[in-house]
Amino acid sequence: MTTTQRPVAEGLFTWPPAAAPLRLIGSECRVCGLVSFPAAATCVRCASDESKERLLADRGTLWTYTTQDFRPPSPPYDGPKTFEPYAVGYIELPGELLVEARLTESDPEKLRIGQDMRLTLVPYTVQDDGTEVVTFAFAPAEESTHAEQEAS
Amino acid sequence: MTEAVIIGVGLHPFGRFPGKPALDMGADAVRLALADAGVNWPQIQGGYIGSYEVANPDAIVGRLGLTGVPLRGVFNGCATAGTAVALAARAIETGEHDLTIAIGLDKHPRGAFAADPSVAGIPSWYGQTGLFLTTHFFGMKINRYMHEHGISHETLARVASKNFRNAAGNEKAWRRTPLTPEEVLASPVLNYPLRQFMYCGPNEGAAAIVMCRADQAHKYTGKPVRVRATSLRSRRLGAFEVQSPSFPVGEPVDSPSVDASRDAYERAGIGPEDVDVAQLQDTDAGSEIIHMAENGLCKDGEQERLIAEGATEIGGRLPVNTDGGLLGNGEPIGASGLRQIHEIVLQLRGTAGSRQIPGTPRVGYTHLYGAPGASAVTILST
Numbered sequence: 184m185t186t187t188q189r190p191v192a193e194g195l196f197t198w199p200p201a202a203a204p205l206r207l208i209g210s211e212c213r214v215c216g217l218v219s220f221p222a223a224a225t226c227v228r229c230a231s232d233e234s235k236e237r238l239l240a241d242r243g244t245l246w247t248y249t250t251q252d253f254r255p256p257s258p259p260y261d262g263p264k265t266f267e268p269y270a271v272g273y274i275e276l277p278g279e280l281l282v283e284a285r286l287t288e289s290d291p292e293k294l295r296i297g298q299d300m301r302l303t304l305v306p307y308t309v310q311d312d313g314t315e316v317v318t319f320a321f322a323p324a325e326e327s328t329h330a331e332q333e334a335s
Numbered sequence: 336m337t338e339a340v341i342i343g344v345g346l347h348p349f350g351r352f353p354g355k356p357a358l359d360m361g362a363d364a365v366r367l368a369l370a371d372a373g374v375n376w377p378q379i380q381g382g383y384i385g386s387y388e389v390a391n392p393d394a395i396v397g398r399l400g401l402t403g404v405p406l407r408g409v410f411n412g413c414a415t416a417g418t419a420v421a422l423a424a425r426a427i428e429t430g431e432h433d434l435t436i437a438i439g440l441d442k443h444p445r446g447a448f449a450a451d452p453s454v455a456g457i458p459s460w461y462g463q464t465g466l467f468l469t470t471h472f473f474g475m476k477i478n479r480y481m482h483e484h485g486i487s488h489e490t491l492a493r494v495a496s497k498n499f500r501n502a503a504g505n506e507k508a509w510r511r512t513p514l515t516p517e518e519v520l521a522s523p524v525l526n527y528p529l530r531q532f533m534y535c536g537p538n539e540g541a542a543a544i545v546m547c548r549a550d551q552a553h554k555y556t557g558k559p560v561r562v563r564a565t566s567l568r569s570r571r572l573g574a575f576e577v578q579s580p581s582f583p584v585g586e587p588v589d590s591p592s593v594d595a596s597r598d599a600y601e602r603a604g605i606g607p608e609d610v611d612v613a614q615l616q617d618t619d620a621g622s623e624i625i626h627m628a629e630n631g632l633c634k635d636g637e638q639e640r641l642i643a644e645g646a647t648e649i650g651g652r653l654p655v656n657t658d659g660g661l662l663g664n665g666e667p668i669g670a671s672g673l674r675q676i677h678e679i680v681l682q683l684r685g686t687a688g689s690r691q692i693p694g695t696p697r698v699g700y701t702h703l704y705g706a707p708g709a710s711a712v713t714i715l716s717t
Contacts, residue, residue: 191460191463191464192458192459192460195460209581217583218583219581220580220581221458221580221581227572228572228583246479247475247476247478247479247482248475248478248527249471249474249475249478249526249527249528249529250474250524250526250527251465251468251471251526252523252524252525252526252527253525255465255467255468256446256448258451258462259450259451259452259459259462259463259467260462260463260464260465260467261463262463262464262465269465270527271465271466271471271475272475273475273575273582275584276584277584278584279584280581280582280583280584281575281581281582281583281584282580282581283466283579283580283581284466285464285465285466291524291527291528296478296479296482307464307465308463316463318460318464
């Protein structure tokens with residue numbers, strides 16, 4: 184049985200996974216070179232409105248992290264009713280930016296500031312019709328995820 | 336330029352008051368502040384009022400008297416009261432009015448703040464996927480800070496314990512049950528490394544402050560408190576700030592708290608070494624620790640030793656959050672910063688009762704920080 188998946192939003196990361204390597208879709212200011220994520224039409228450094236798409240690095244290092252141990256207020260959160268704690272962090276993509284993301288490892292004792300991380304996708308919730316909604320996440324570099332195995 | 340001085344303060348207790356509208360709490364706080372100043376409502380020439388939950392806080396005139404007074408609504412998130420005080424002081428400094436009021440009131444439902452990310456200009460997916468929580472930022476900022484500056488989990492617990500102990504001596508505080516550091520560390524983790532008893536909660540309350548021209552203060556009080564500086568700063572590019580899906584790499588950029596603090600010290604002609612008592616935004620125990628350094632009151636990492644030595648206790652060298660802070664009082668957003676100033680005024684008058692700091696304090700300091708990366712600082716003196 185194949186599970187239908189859809190991205191939580193268009194234009195956030197490359198999709199579908201079979202079409203291209205997974206990357207976050209950012210933007211780069213054509214005037215001052217500032218890299219933004221999500222892609223921004225206007226530059227917050229030089230106020231230029233000329234930008235181009237930039238696919239961001241899929242590897243970086245963990246700059247900081249925390250955990251989410253209670254179900255966030257819903258709305259806006261639309262994750263499953265049965266709550267499983269998750270972790271979030273900022274991953275430094277060298278020369279580009281620090282991006283906030285969910286982490287595949289939810290145990291803070293197994294996370295370490297400075298560790299290598301790589302981009303992946305996670306199905307963070309399931310719609311009533313069974314469609315998995317997928318968002319981007321970062322995994323410790325040595326680990327691969329369930330969603331990725333399904334997608335490949 | 337004329338200087339503004341505080342001649343009256345009023346505080347409605349912070350907590351939960353089922354059935355009591357925020358506007359009624361605000362009106363109670365105003366009446367207390369007016370009585371403290373020895374003036375009546377029709378004498379007030381202008382004011383500023385802030386609230387998150389009440390769309391038209393200026394409707395409070397229906398409770399106080401329809402005098403036609405210009406009462407302007409202001410809002411800057413958790414820094415709202417800083418703006419109300421700044422503008423009420425500015426109206427005096429510029430000569431627009433001789434007698435002004437700053438009012439804050441709020442009545443939040445239980446639990447973490449819930450809003451659509453669009454209110455902060457952020458796409459919906461950020462909220463849907465569980466990233467739009469200000470508490471993540473506080474957990475991540477202190478986690479990084481502990482890593483860089485050697486702050487321990489025990490120090491986080493000591494800060495929370497101190498603020499609950501201070502609240503226990505404050506009849507208007509909300510969480511008045513003292514907790515030992517061990518009890519704080521035994522509470523469940525909400526956002527690593529922050530635990531349940533290391534967080535403040537949104538609640539209900541109101542506060543008000545009456546100000547006048549310094550050269551008229553003698554008509555009202557023998558102990559005016561001078562407004563030496565007010566400052567508000569928003570986040571700059573490169574600073575690590577709340578509600579940021581990303582931020583640029585490169586040299587670290589100072590937080591708006593650092594920017595507002597430096598500006599306020601410069602305007603006041605007062606340095607951090609002169610501060611006798613401080614009220615710092617303690618959304619969580621980690622925030623109080625970081626804000627000690629961001630407001631120039633110590634160097635990064637010194638908090639570990641200072642807090643172990645009791646320097647921030649009521650009898651310490653630098654008392655912080657003597658009324659229990661946000662941890663002990665909760666946070667009705669519109670009123671929170673006015674609660675801080677209320678406490679500083681009592682301390683500088685020497686009328687803070689069982690929580691009065693020793694000696695003759697001359698300079699007090701208040702600091703607010705919140706979404707979307709805004710900070711307000713006020714420096715007061717005798």
